[in-house]
Amino acid sequence: MRSFLPEADSKPMFAVYGDRDVMRFIPGGALADEAAVRSLLDRYADAQERQGFSSWAVVDRKSRRVIGDAGFGIFGPTGDVELGYTLARDCWGQGYATEAARGCLAAGLAELSTPRIIALVDEENEASMRVPKRIGMRRIETIQAHGRPHVLFAASRS
Secondary structure (H helix, E strand, C coil): CCCCHHHHHHHHHHHHCCCCCCCCCCCCCCCHHHHHHHHHHHHHHHHHHHCCCCCEEECCCCCCCCEEEEEEEEEECCEEEEEEECCCHHHHHCHHHHHHHHHHHHHHHHCCCCCCEEEECCCCCHHHHHHHHHHEEEEEEEEECCCEEEEEEEEEEE
């Protein structure tokens, strides 16, 4: 994983963020074009500078291809640091989300001054639901978020 390079990464990330299947459970859905992706990646860079964390590029080690994102945002209703991940459809089911989320969670708990990190997963997103469980997050409750039921997972410092 690495910080996004907004200009260079806009095209490969449009293949991710512009895919309706990939973005099915992401609030706002698929992005319309590379300009929208560039704007999002610019916001990630700004958040990294301002907060010290953001979403980062997930890069395949062998091909060096940018295949998605993983990292942190702020969940507005609670103010918690929220772990998220998005991967290209051809990379689903290969362990990338689990590996990236595990690394983010470990780094976040070690480096961020927050009592807990949450993950919010749409109740219908069965594949994504497995990731927080695999990395040791606990299921806390089901809540309404973005107009749909979501499962709230959390991990705290030990």
